[in-house]
Amino acid sequence: MQTTLSRCFVLLGLSVSLLARAQGTPQSGGDFANNPEAHKLPSETILVKGAWSSASDSETPVPEGGRVANKVFLNQYFGLTYTLSPDWTERYTGPPPSDNGYYVLAQIRPADTFKGTSRGIILITAQDLFFTPAGNALELMNFTKDKLNADYKVEQPPALVRIGNHSFVRLDYVSPVAELHWHALATQIRCHMVQFVFTSRDTKLMESLIQEMGRMTLPVEAGPISGRGGGEVPVCIKDYAQGENVLERIDPLTAERRFNPVPVRIIIDKEGKVKHVHFLSAFPDQAKAITDSLFQWRFRPYLRDGKRVEVETGIMFGRAPRQPTSSSAEAVNE
């Protein structure tokens, strides 16, 4: 009997491996034989980057600078620390920021050691509110709800919730055909909507993950309609680099005419000079020309409670400049 069983397991193993081969091995369509030569270019490495994110210095934290290390997602720019659940991991980092200010900060998935029956995904993103029509995270979540296509059914429209000591706006929706749920929780930090999106078929798993968010660290300013900087970080003001706030302006001279949007965040010091330039998306020649130009700009120092404070704002180059909005006027008169 033991021999029979052994033979069966061998056959079974063979069957499994054949099936795996039939389903898993794609046809190559060509000869990609390895060769032993040295000095090869590294494979699967992005060497030619096109428009990408960059900054005028490497010390000042930037939104895309967060990392998962030792099971903790840490983002210095947002003052955010999020401990991953056991058996969850970041397999891949996200793409660079988009030219409309959308960031993938982390993509968290079950690790190979995950033992649960249902799986899920945690996506941590940010949207720069300087480069979207929405005025705050609550407005943007309402926009998301309104734009959901017919495949989804809203389970809970945007509503303010509190988890631990933190306030969020929460939107739940479901795809009945996929039997998948999306629970999105957003807060606002430094004029960005920072969002945690949980996707799974298992709502209990999702709720347990959401409750764990109570343990994460967020700055005091975070909230669905607050999060406008200040304190330890610059005050963020949409469209501050407009009109009478700009005392001196030198337009950048780029050698090559391109047509890509170039969203830029700058930090203006208490004297009205630019101290930091962050490009969400720009070609290197564009970044150099714009940085050289911005360091020559002079702004009206911003006053809060009669004291000069640092200001963070956004400028879109490469397109017709945005018209000042009511929010910028209000901010200047704050």
Add this chain to the structure above:
Amino acid sequence: MKTMKFASVYALLVALFFPAMAFAQTDPGVRSNTGVNAGQPFASVSANANDLAFFQTGLGQFNEHQTVTGDNPGLGPRFNLDSCGACHSQPAAGGTSPASGVFPNVGPNPQSQVIANGVVNGSTNTIPFFVVANGPVREARFPFFFNANGTANTNAPNGGVEDLFTVTGRADAGACNLPQPSFNAARAVNNIIFRIPTPTFGTGLMANIDDSTLLANHAAQANNGLGIGGTFNHNGSDGTISRFGWKAQNKSLMIFAGEAYNVEMGISNELFTQDRPLPGEDQLGSGLPANCLNLAGIGYPEDTTHSDGTSASTVTSDTALFNVFMQFLDQPTPSTTSPGGATSIANGRRLFSAVGCAVCHTPSLTTQPSKLTAGLGNATANLFSDIEIHHMGATLVDNVSQGGAGGDQFRTAPLWGLGQRIFFLHDGRCSNLLCAIEAHDSNGGEASTVEAIFDQNLTPSQQQDILNFLRSL
């Protein structure tokens, strides 16, 4: 008795271990039971005798084989093949890479047959290692120029097409003596990438979508909760959205045709007026040798408008006829029942949208009014593309920059006609849909979350519905 015991124990173990795997999803493969569902002109073209004649003449030119001299002159001195229709043939003229063993059995990779067919001289040309009979038609590019010691110089991006063959040794090529590029040397330092032909069905509709429609679609997908950004490539001259080619680098079908005629076949035309040297030949400052120029003996450009023509078809240049042919090609017709049945396909379509594939693979966009033919105007183009370029990450990066697209950015591949395509992704590395989907999960890629939802959060049955839907297109 011993055999029976063995069989029953084996059957029991199979029953215990295989139930989930029995439902594992598979790519149904090229749809072969609905006939060829692409390659026809718009009904409005067929209904107009002049337009139909134009289309048919364009089709004839598209399939014509060029030679260095003679009635169809201008081939070379470097080229990838001698006819548009040889590469763009699956499942019909205007399509993409064919295969002889897959419906509708168009034939083996024509690049693998160039010596046998006498298109190139076998004593002066060899078939490159990446061209095989059952593989895709390919063009090759070297992402970087080379250092003197043969390594890639990453400070000197190249990315131009390295034509596979030369006319050297052909009876009609005179004394022109050109070597093929060093593909093996490029492989040795991993400095070579490939592209396969993009299908052209429905491209007239794509050309006729206004920028405002594309921008509105882009805005509607903002904050999608799936990690997807996206942007557009732009034409360097007027700043409008460009849309053709793997990186959306070409503004119009006319430019697409003129560039392909010049780059892929070596034929100068009214848009690209010189014979084209390789990027390295230009870098060295030499260009093409004098005895390889004007091989046709007719001067430049080799393809022109014909002032002695007697009708629209005979006045028009080859390049403009290619443009007409592609503009008038209708979009492929999907099946509502095959493969997998109507219910599975309908379910797959909804799942495709629900898991987020449709954020980039936009199911349909509406065209603007058309002066060319009624079928192109105010029409629903079921292209399954947003015509944006997206970061696809390290798995698919080819380190070639075109226009505003960087090394890992590619246009969302239109999926219409997918059911009858054989090879997938820009380099044809996959001939199985699951392979192509898996490649979307990548370090630095925008599609990773969506791929992970497909891969880890759908049931095998749901995955199969999506595959059936894709093969119904």
